[in-house]
């Protein structure tokens with residue numbers, strides 16, 4: 251089967267992007283990273299992508315002001331020439347409108363640094379510490395118009411340790427992110443993920459929290 255062509259959307263350093271690029275270097279990986287787009291001209295990830303020989307584009311949101319629809323039309327126009335099959339959001343800090351999301355049904359993935367549906371939104375690690383949870387983690391999900399709410403493809407749990415700071419917890423979660431994003435992309439690119447009743451089935455069974463598939 252032809253490898254799926256993936257665009258990664260970033261706003262910052264791009265460590266999840268790098269994890270996906272590294273995974274895709276394996277010839278057996280079912281997807282290739284064809285394009286990296288940033289809305290931030292200064293995003294560190296752009297240089298890291300170029301260094302790997304990947305096409306990059308910048309679609310700065312600022313000239314569009316509050317006109318999110320116009321920004322997204324420009325984003326879509328930047329993506330279109332690259333014959334993209336799947337999009338991975340990786341630290342992309344713009345909320346997408348239903349119009350853009352509708353262009354990519356079941357083809358738009360996001361990674362969130364918490365065990366959804368807990369701690370949607372920003373500052374997840376500080377909020378996890380403040381809540382006193384003992385387990386925290388990361389989630390890869392399909393994007394739907396409601397923020398951080400789409401069907402969950404993969405999750406990994408990490409412990410919250412007694413002396414954790416926001417930084418130590420973030421680092422532990424980030425390592426989990428770098429494991430589950432390539433795993434989730436692999437499953438989607440291989441066509442093994444189906445959505446039924448807002449839940450992802452992998453090979454016809456429910457996805458277990460650790461990102462592996464267990465019979466439901």
Ligand code: GRF
Nearest residue numbers: 263264265266341361362363
């Ligand atoms: C990650 O924690 C991701 O889950 C969140 O933003 C961060 C991006 O980090 N959405 P990086 O740019 O991939 O290093």
